[in-house]
Amino acid sequence: xxxxxxxxxxSTIEAVEVSTTEGHRVRRVxxxxxxxxxxxxxxxxxxxxYIATQLVYVPQKPIYATxxxxxxxxxxxTFPSWEDHLQLRGWFIPGVLSSGRLTSQRTIIMVHGVxxxxxxxxxxxxxxxxxxxxxxFAVLAFDMRGSGExxxxxxxxxxxxxxxxxxxVDFLRSGRLPFPELGRPRVIAGWxxxxxxxxxxxxxxxxxxxxxxVSDSAFTDIIPILEREVPKGSHLPQLxxxxxxFAARAIYGVDFYAVRPVDVVASIAxxxxxxxxxxxxxxxxxxxxxxxxxxxxxxxxxxxxTWLVPGATHAQSFNTAGKEYxxxxxxxxxxxxxxxxxxx
Amino acid sequence: xxxxxxxxxxxxxxxxxFPRKSGAWYGTLAGLIPxxxxxxxxxxxxxxxxxxxxxxAASGFFAQQQAALMVLITGLVLAVxxxxxxxxxxxxxxxxxKQGGAVVLVRAALWALGVTALLVVLPVLLAIVLPQQPAP
Numbered sequence: 001x002x003x004x005x006x007x008x009x010x011s012t013i014e015a016v017e018v019s020t021t022e023g024h025r026v027r028r029v030x031x032x033x034x035x036x037x038x039x040x041x042x043x044x045x046x047x048x049x050y051i052a053t054q055l056v057y058v059p060q061k062p063i064y065a066t067x068x069x070x071x072x073x074x075x076x077x078t079f080p081s082w083e084d085h086l087q088l089r090g091w092f093i094p095g096v097l098s099s100g101r102l103t104s105q106r107t108i109i110m111v112h113g114v115x116x117x118x119x120x121x122x123x124x125x126x127x128x129x130x131x132x133x134x135x136x137f138a139v140l141a142f143d144m145r146g147s148g149e150x151x152x153x154x155x156x157x158x159x160x161x162x163x164x165x166x167x168x169v170d171f172l173r174s175g176r177l178p179f180p181e182l183g184r185p186r187v188i189a190g191w192x193x194x195x196x197x198x199x200x201x202x203x204x205x206x207x208x209x210x211x212x213x214v215s216d217s218a219f220t221d222i223i224p225i226l227e228r229e230v231p232k233g234s235h236l237p238q239l240x241x242x243x244x245x246f247a248a249r250a251i252y253g254v255d256f257y258a259v260r261p262v263d264v265v266a267s268i269a270x271x272x273x274x275x276x277x278x279x280x281x282x283x284x285x286x287x288x289x290x291x292x293x294x295x296x297x298x299x300x301x302x303x304x305x306t307w308l309v310p311g312a313t314h315a316q317s318f319n320t321a322g323k324e325y326x327x328x329x330x331x332x333x334x335x336x337x338x339x340x341x342x343x344x
Numbered sequence: 345x346x347x348x349x350x351x352x353x354x355x356x357x358x359x360x361x362f363p364r365k366s367g368a369w370y371g372t373l374a375g376l377i378p379x380x381x382x383x384x385x386x387x388x389x390x391x392x393x394x395x396x397x398x399x400x401a402a403s404g405f406f407a408q409q410q411a412a413l414m415v416l417i418t419g420l421v422l423a424v425x426x427x428x429x430x431x432x433x434x435x436x437x438x439x440x441x442k443q444g445g446a447v448v449l450v451r452a453a454l455w456a457l458g459v460t461a462l463l464v465v466l467p468v469l470l471a472i473v474l475p476q477q478p479a480p
Contacts, residue, residue, distance in 0.1 A: 023442060023450070027435075030457045034431060037465035042424060044468045049416065053409070084401075152405040228478035238478070239471040250390055251412045253397060285480055 048243030049251065051234045055226075055244060056154035056252055063119045063148055067093050070130045073102065075178035081145060082166035089149035090118055090142025090168075092178045093133045095340065103342045104138040104177070107185035108333065109168045109210070111196030112141075113217075113315055114155065117148030123193050123315045128326070135330045136340045138185065140168055144199070156254040157222045158199045158261070165190065165203035169210060187211050187337045191329070192218070194284065194315045198261045201292075204271070205264035212336035213268065214329055216276040217315045219284045220262035220291045262295045269299030272336045274329070278312025278320065305332065371449035374437060375456025378430035379463060385426055389419030431457075 067074040074093040081088055094102035110129055112120045118141040119126045129139045144164045145153035153160065171177075172185050189212040192200030197218035204210040219225055223245075230241045248254045265273070273296055277289035286308060296304045307328060312320035321328075396415040400407045434453065441449040 026454055027438070030454055030461065031435075033458060033461035034464070037461040038424065038427070040468050041464050042420075044471070045420060049413070053413070057409075146405070154405060154409070224477050224479040227476045228480075231478075238476055239468070241476065242471045242474065243467070250393055251397070251409065251416060253394065 044240070044243055045247075047236060047240055048247045051230060051236065051240055051244035052247035052251055054234065055230065056156065056248055056254060058115050058146060058155045060143075060147055060149075060152065061115070061117050063117055064121055065119055065126055067091060067126065067130055067133070070126065072096070072130055072133055077140070077142070077171070077175075077178055079142075079171035079175050080167055081160075082163040082170060084160070084163060086145045086151040086153055086164070088142050088145065088151070088164055088167060090140060093129055093139040093141070094179055094182055095133050095136040095138040097136050097340060097342070101342070102179065102182060103136060103340050104179060104182040104184070105186045105340045105342050106136070106189065106333065106337045107138040107140055107172055107187070108132055108189045108191050109165060109172070109200075110139055110141040111144065111165060111190070111192035111200050112147065113194030113196050114157070115147075117143045119148075120193070124318045125193070128191075128318050131326045132191075132330070132333075135326070137189075137330075137333060138182075140172060142168055144196070154248075154252040154254060156252070156259075157195060157226075157256060158202050158259045159254050159256065161195070161199045162202040162206070165199055165210075166207055169203075169207050173209065182342075186341075189213065189333055189337055192216065194218070198222070198259070201261040201265055201268070201273075202259070205261075205267045208271070210271070212272045212274075212333060214274045214276065214332060215292070216317055217278065217281060217284055218261055218275070218288065218292060220260070220288045220295075222256055222259040225284065226256060262291055265292055265296040266299040266302070268296065270301040270303055272303035272305070272332070274332045275304065275306045276309060276317050276325075277307075278309045278314065278317050280311055281314045283314035303336075368448050368452040371441075371446075371452025372456045374449070375434060375453035376460065378427050378434055378457075379460040381430050382423055382427040382464070385419070385423035389416060389423060392419060 072093055074091045077090050077092050078087055094104050097103055112118055112125055129141050133139050143150040144161045146155055172188055188209050190200040190210045191214040193216040197215040200213055204213050227241050231238045245256050275289045275293050277286050293304050293306045296302055309317040309321050318325045393412050393416045396411040397408055400411045438450055438453050
């Protein structure tokens, strides 16, 4: 610029003065750019870290009732998660046969959703556990890390929680069971709702001992949900979401981008999966069930069933369909796990 | 860059006090030192945060969170401090070169500093530009 504006023949002193003025201008512009960029990035990082701390921390809800309040025998259990050995608390409810005998032959691991616990009043988890037990299925219902009575931990939306399900399987196979007289389960199955369903799918993809899965209101990929929910929860623009997710990885080691049940669901085959979702689910759109079922059916020997529950909102299929829900789930487990033979 | 172009061709000839340092590469490198320091420090801070998280893992979530946050925030503040100090030093060098008439050095260093400003703000720009597909 300065050379263009310095006519030839200008004296050296004038040229130096022009050049110095331009130099100062350039320097000022660069200092301004450096200051603005540093402030913007620092502010962005600080807010992202704050959002990350809010995202992963959920206050633990106390258990409001036990299976005994619904007339069932149960015992408390504590077992470690797989790999990181966090202490998880739950209860083991033996199945009740029509003869009144207790059984643990067919045991179902039940996994709750986010910001709740193994009794989850909202989704009717305790009631469903009791219904399954009354149909002869033993139930291991436990609190995932950071929930209920289990050890506090960051909420990782399935990334770490799948270790809890794997820990539950290990417990049933080799842990000290609370009803030793009933023996070890002959078969293990899984049931999960919302986050619990997604976590169950992630765990089942790694653990062939989970022989059948009921997945109620699972998501295909957590990122689109976080991209919608993080701005809502933080009251900050969408642009902070990637920063918050990156900060969560730096602070807690949580890789939310890896929480994609849709990528692993096909590897569960030939074990059967029963996908359930409400038609009025506004939190995890029903299209998620369709995408998961399509992905699961990509396996050549897939065994996939689906049920869209009319009028049910998020994680409310059991509360909405009631007896029909229990009948369908019991029929699915009976068909895939076989009959209980302990009474014969 | 939208800043005015740097042209100091009418400045006095370069001083003989910068005989071996007059290349554009040297100026660029000098201008990039604050950015390099910042990147190295941030990488070290992330590694230290991961180490701190692992070291206190047995103490539970809250201790782990506190340790990781403390290391991360302290480290980032230190990194910003080092970055600012490095910028001040770089600008002092640029002033000295300018007074010595080392035009090429000054021009290269200022360009490098301009690029530094853009790279520092790049994460924010990417967060704005990269598409997101929030669930309906």
